Amino acid sequence: MSVKELIRFNNFSFRYNSRDDKILEDINLSIKSNEITVLAGPTGCGKSTLLRAIVGLIPNMYEGEYTGDVIVDGIKIRDAEIKEIAKRVGFVFQNPENQIFMFSVERDIAFGLENLGLEQEIIKKRISKIMKTLNITHLAKKAPHELSDGQKQRTALAGVLAMEPKILILDEPTSLLDPKTAMEFMELINKLCKEEGMSIIIVEHRLDLVLKYADKLIVLSEGKVISDDTPENVFDYKKDIIPELSVPFSTKLYRELAKNQMKFTKPVTGVEDMIREVMK
Ligand SMILES: Nc1ncnc2c1ncn2[C@@H]1O[C@H](COP(=O)(O)OP(=O)(O)O)[C@@H](O)[C@H]1O
Ligand SMILES: [Mg+2]
Incomplete structure (x- = not known):
């Protein structure tokens, strides 16, 4: 599989309207296709804000002062329609409760597909395929409140993956999972990248869990990129690392x-x- 640039930040800065200070300042990044990129940094450094800028929630849902550009798979996010972005990028929130709201797992996965305007036959096929891949076929008729945290996480992921995005964005996806479920989740993410060719960006505190899969590690501190390299190079003993990072x-x-x-x-x-x- 050939590797190409999929996401680019050009001198990007952002300030939420309700704040005086810029949360992200002069970000320049290039994220390649078919890679797993881990985004790390202390709480409040701007990781979720950076993800929002990729998926278009910034500037569409969160208003503020926006400078520079974010380009995703050739489209300029600032000018793009949400639907155009949604075809390319899938986003799993930190808390899956915010993402699954239909009365059954099956209906929940259908929701995004219906929004894309796909035919019923195609929708049915995609739902059954993704439930098999994620091992949740037996949960099809279950309501969200009947699911464990791990099952909720898989359902949220299924809803996003059924839309067949090129890019998958995960904001602290394992924070609600026990260690074993978290490891299984990461194995699945790795498979999606290595076997299906999906590009994945993951914000994760537990670096011990994700680094073995990571091609790149981007470290943010106070709204600035301070490292952007392979994990080996970021942690080379000759370099300083920020003390708040959970190494x-x-x-x-x-x-x-x-x-x-x-x-x-x-x-x-x-x-x-x-x-x-x-x-x-
Ligand atoms: N909607 C918002 N309006 C105003 N400030 C926000 C908003 N969301 C986040 N922030 C602020 O932006 C900073 C970075 O937040 P965030 O991107 O969530 O960081 P992280 O995900 O790294 O913990 C924090 O100071 C946070 O309080
Ligand atoms: Mg966050």
Whole structure:
């Protein structure tokens, strides 16, 4: 699969109308297709705001002072119709409760497809396909309140994936999930990228959970991009990292050992890397 630029921020800044200060300032980013990009940074640094700018909620739903451009799959978000954006980008909110509101799982998945104006036959096929992929076929008739958090998360994801977006945006998708369900969720996300060619941007605090799948790690601090590289390069012991970032334990250990002259073939971003380094 060829890799091309899918999202570009050009000197983008944004201030919410209700605030005096800019939340994002002079953002320049290029995000490639067929990659998993992790977006990290302390609470309040502007991660959700950046996602809103990709999916068009900024400037369509949140008003404010907007400068520069955000270009997604060739369209300028500022001038684009929501429907045009929705065909390209799927967005799963931090809390799936805000996303599933129909009276059954099946109806919920149908909702977005009906909004795209697809024929009933196609809608039915897409619903059954995505329920199989996400292992929720047995939940088709269940109401949202009958679902566990993990099942709600899968239902929200199903509604978005059924629309077959090129780009999938996830805002802290595992925050309500227990560790095992969160790991399964990440395996699924990885499969969507590697097997279906989907491009994925994920905001996640638990870096230990996501870094092994990440092609890129973007770190925001106080509305500015301070790192944008492979996770290995971001965490290289020769570089400073912001103290508020929840760095995986194996990475902390690597940084301390490397500073104390222990030799590593490359920076460690997870337990598997550390084991490889120690056993070499
Ligand atoms: N709708 C809004 N109106 C005004 N300020 C907002 C709005 N949403 C977020 N903010 C502010 O913008 C800053 C960044 O928020 P956010 O993008 O949610 O950060 P993060 O997702 O990294 O925690 C915070 O100070 C937050 O209070
Ligand atoms: Mg947020």
